[in-house]
Amino acid sequence: MRNAAPLLCLSLIAAPGWSASSDIVPRGSVLNDAFAKMALLNALPGYSAADFSGDGVYTRQQLALILEGALPDLETANPSEAILVSLRAAASDLSPELDADGVDMGALSSALDKSGASIGGFVQPEYRIKTGGSSDSGIGAQGVYRVTALGTYNPRLQYAVSLSDWPKEWRRDLNNDVGDHSFTPVNEAYVAWKGSHGLELRAGRFYNAWGPGTRGATLMSDNAPPYDQIRLRFPFSLGSRLGRNYLYTQTAGFFKEYGATKYLETRRIEYRFSRQWNADVQEAFKTTSAGALWATPLPLNSQALSLDKLIPGARLKNIDREFNYTVNLGAAYTPSPDDRIYGQFFIDDLRSPFGSTTKVVPRKISYLVGSAFKIPQGPSVTLEYTYADPTTYAFQSDKAIWQNGTHNWMGLPSGPNSSEIYLGVTQKFAGRITATVEGRERRRPHNSFPAPQASAFGARVRYDSTPSSAFIVGYYDYKQNPFPFAPGQPGYPPDTGLTPVGEGDQGTYVRRREVDLSYQFAF
Template identity: 25%
Template sequence: MRNIHLLLRSLMCILLFFYIASPAISEDASPDIPLYHPVYPLLDRLNARDWVAVPDTRPLTRIQVVRMLSAVSSQSMSATERGLINRYIAELENRAAFTREPRWTWHDSAASVTLEPLARQQVIARRGDGFLNETASQTYIGGSMRGRFHTLGFYARHFEAREWSDQPRLRREDVLAHPLEDVQLKGKKVDFRESAFQLAWANTWMRVDVGKGSLSWGPGRTGNLLLSNNAPSYGLFRLRTSHGRLRYTHIASSLRARPGLIDTTRRWIDNGHVRIFLRQKRLAAHRLEIAFSKVRIGLHEAVVYGDRGFELLYVLPVAVFAGTQNHLGNRDNLVIGADISAHILTGLTLYGACFFDDMVKFDPNAFSNQFAFQLGAFWVDPLGLRDTDVRAEYVRVEPYVYAHNFHINTYEHYDALLGYPTGPNADRYFARVTHRFSPSLNASLTFERERQGENPVNPDGTIVNVGGNAQLGRRLEDPTTRNFMSGNIETLKKIGGHVLFAPVRNWTLQMQYQHHRITTQQSRVTGHEWTATMAVNFY
């Protein structure tokens, strides 16, 4: 508790100093745009054409994106692209898209508030010997609020959700919805909810915000190695600053320990009820992004630590975690990474990323140096096909990446990885072709092949640890060597199609089909998955 109070007092002093020292511009404090918003694929197209420089440190703010879209409006483009740009500018500037839009807005010279409903109805049907055959329905109902008050920007969103199925839900793993915070299992029904919120302040050169949200750092679009939007939202304090070609972000975050990691020192009976607490878990991370005319480079590091409050040396924005972690006794989970994206030709972007987990020495053979890398390409209007783009990615994650000797330091929030979703001892090929027929209609075809080396289980129930599960770090009895794709190899191939129709902005109808083929050393099975979705303001 003392650590939390010390942290809050320190942050208040920092904010007060900057508030007094610098003039504030409220527009820079506009709320972030959620990572699933459809404006991001459009920004990737504009970035690949070298029309505008779009950072790979995301999410971006509403004002940032409006400025980017406005800056390219004079370029020669298709009617579809121009229609999308006009649609998103109108949305982000808070202009109504049609007469009876379900939105309430109030504003004066010092403040503004916008309230919007959000909803999503999704039906999933799974058939085939590769699945537990079932039909599931997911219903989300909620709302969002955003606005400003003088120099502060704010945003809040909440939804209540229920998943129905014709199959029982006995564990978290049975639930199809993702990502998940706490769930209430009720036979064939599951209830869950999630909130995200943000309070931001900015001046001409710095922005500070606190709240609960998700981050994505890097050029990957199927996930990134250091931070992806794979996990539920988490509490964070964030500082962002930029100067010229440089952009720097620092966060101090509170994570949720995996269900079952109980703090045994804080368990007691209160009013006849057993009261338990999960162990404390924290994340600190920072990223420096350098933008040149044709190349963007990102450098970042992060550390997950637990069983204590916020560590002051990790909270400081100028800390170097590689040295700080050593100073604190090498008891935390340190990760380091870098990425690069380059515009080789107009319309073609190549990118790559590397990632080291627990790197303590520059020795490729050291067990502590677990490694992952990612390669990708994004091609806009290939071979002259307008309003079309192609993306291809390959990711390889070595054994034991994201795991740690201490369970509390696993690189996850709840039971979802903060980094790339495949987990360790895995690789993945991904390819997608997307065509936009109009601002309201697009379709895509995808192919994926994912391999996973899972930990074998002996007849007596003991686990042979080959580094195939991020939730199981190296034990004392495990070998000091690791081999990629050892263990039980499972190969998953997916081929599918997706159609999205958005008659008006933020109202979408989607249909998706995926064919699955799962191959192991003992069997080969197939499955079919159909998904139909209707959503309003849900991203």
């Protein structure tokens, strides 16, 4: 179906600025799929579908700017229904950023007031050739895919379903390194209802990723798989004295971990100081008790209160051992659409945010600092440094570690007891060729379990042969030292009531070198 005059409201759109929202959009997110579909249909000049279906990551701020830049051209382009469906999905998800940039969201929603559905995705056959090392993991012919259906019943109610095995594939050697990752073919599946004044309620399975880091975030990161949850989001104001540009987000959900059901609740308040500066405070808890979710209206650190009075049959001792509360602070400075500086600070245990890393209740913090910028007429560069204490993301009880299944840290993918530096450089040539070189070095700051030292190097060249297809050649070199200790062995931390948790087998040295030959076809 075609609509001859769907976007007349675009004359109401202010000149694009930039939003300060700095969250990385997860690689497997439906939002990326909506942009890939629009790029495939030539609705995003200068971008190909492969730009949104590969290793590269965008912030919400960057996607909002890409969309804003395309809207004026769409006003006279008589867009197809497939474009309109993807545009509705993207505009709805990015409404806080678009509204902050001066887009009249009421007028835009009215212009897109049509029901419809669209199916898109990609298939990527590839062959991995071993060139050296000690591990044959993943070598040989493989295929990755993602198929996403987007639809709208009315301007307020939307749905999305995404089937994929792609998240397994991009969590490869350069990212989280050891072992299989929990995953289900239903990548995301949710319904979203839009109310008045920016209110949004979403229910189903989807990602949470709260942070600006390319390699991950300290509290909620895209290296963990999506899970079943409900999300409430709305903007609010506290007046001229206390500020007007707040955004509140809260989620409650559950997932399976080692066969047991775990419950997770998160909350965030963001504040935008200006077009360049934004900051947020995040808090979350993970628990084995569904009754703890009744604490939703209260501050999430309310386990310090008398939860036994709120949760029938609960005992404070049990709540304390299986109720892991965390808090996170973040800030970002975005002087231009292509340049940003950012940082996050994570506290795993409010009882010991500072001091020694070895006392009975050790310090349990992590932090991330980074910068992403584009050199004029040159490449885009990302430089990040992350650090986590030895017992960060662990807990008194393994039941409440900051993890979602084996190897799926909800925080930094490098895990506890690590410091890591990452450098990535991407350059486009002649519009069709994109080259990327990236590397990372992870060290173990303290000679203790669990994280081993590791390093990785990757290089890729992508050639967009048509708007719907691309050829990719990649080289990867990954090496990881053996895990240093095992429980009961000399050197393992003494029993202090805390149980460090790690991945992999002690004494195993890992080395992988391979060449990947891939072909990606979008539809």
